[in-house]
Amino acid sequence: MEYVKKQIAENFWCIEQNGVRSFLFIGTDDAVLVDTCFGGDLKAVVESITDLPVTLITTHGDRDHIGSDEQFETHFMHPAEFEIYQRKNQKKPNAYPLWEGDVFRVGEYALEVVLIPGHTPGGIALLDREHKFILCGDSVQAHTIYMHGDSRNMQALYYSLEKLQAMRDMGIFDTIYASHGQLEVPADILEEHLTLAQQLLDCTAEAIGDAPDHFPKTVKTYGYGRVKMYFEMK
Numbered sequence: 001m002e003y004v005k006k007q008i009a010e011n012f013w014c015i016e017q018n019g020v021r022s023f024l025f026i027g028t029d030d031a032v033l034v035d036t037c038f039g040g041d042l043k044a045v046v047e048s049i050t051d052l053p054v055t056l057i058t059t060h061g062d063r064d065h066i067g068s069d070e071q072f073e074t075h076f077m078h079p080a081e082f083e084i085y086q087r088k089n090q091k092k093p094n095a096y097p098l099w100e101g102d103v104f105r106v107g108e109y110a111l112e113v114v115l116i117p118g119h120t121p122g123g124i125a126l127l128d129r130e131h132k133f134i135l136c137g138d139s140v141q142a143h144t145i146y147m148h149g150d151s152r153n154m155q156a157l158y159y160s161l162e163k164l165q166a167m168r169d170m171g172i173f174d175t176i177y178a179s180h181g182q183l184e185v186p187a188d189i190l191e192e193h194l195t196l197a198q199q200l201l202d203c204t205a206e207a208i209g210d211a212p213d214h215f216p217k218t219v220k221t222y223g224y225g226r227v228k229m230y231f232e233m234k
Contacts, residue, residue: 001038003045011107015045020064021179026050027107034135035059039067059137060123061085081122084151118157133175143181144228148219158197165190192225200231
């Protein structure tokens with residue numbers, strides 16, 4: 001699967017592969033890579049942009065975000081994600097722990113860890129307060145979110161969305177960079193995420209279509225505004 005690189009801003013890139021994105025931040029002495037897509041020679045793509053040493057941060061352990069992890073020596077991930085990572089991918093994460101409030105400084109960017117469980121137990125976002133943007137992994141996007149399976153928890157996701165909405169209401173960020181679908185997403189999409197999550201928790205949401213064929217027939221597609229989720233109503 002081919003990689004496509006795109007510069008978002010000065011010293012800030014995304015690298016896309018088959019519908020998923022990694023993000024690369026370049027500093028003076030080092031660089032930070034967020035997620036590694038499905039796999040392949042991502043290191044060569046990164047080295048075509050920068051020759052600085054790279055620190056890898058994993059937002060969550062789904063297979064389309066960890067495919068080339070072994071190519072990067074220094075790796076960080078939230079410990080609540082370790083078990084899911086190993087079970088889903090049949091490989092042990094060679095990662096150091098990161099925690100809520102940790103800050104990774106790279107050039108003009110300061111990426112602050114925000115814990116947002118729900119899509120997975122140890123999912124994180126990375127917030128840059130100065131530039132007022134946030135990377136949310138798969139938890140927030142104008143695209144269909146996978147909320148079916150044993151690592152998903154809708155109630156936890158709802159509270160994480162409330163947490164992000166409170167930060168947005170305080171003016172802490174106004175732009176979301178998504179791992180799937182539309183790259184740059186307005187922060188007001190959080191209101192639609194919260195509404196849909198609440199409807200699913202209340203069992204009042206109505207399915208708008210089936211899920212992909214590889215899902216059980218009981219999993220349906222639910223939507224509100226710009227947001228869709230694959231979910232199994234109990």
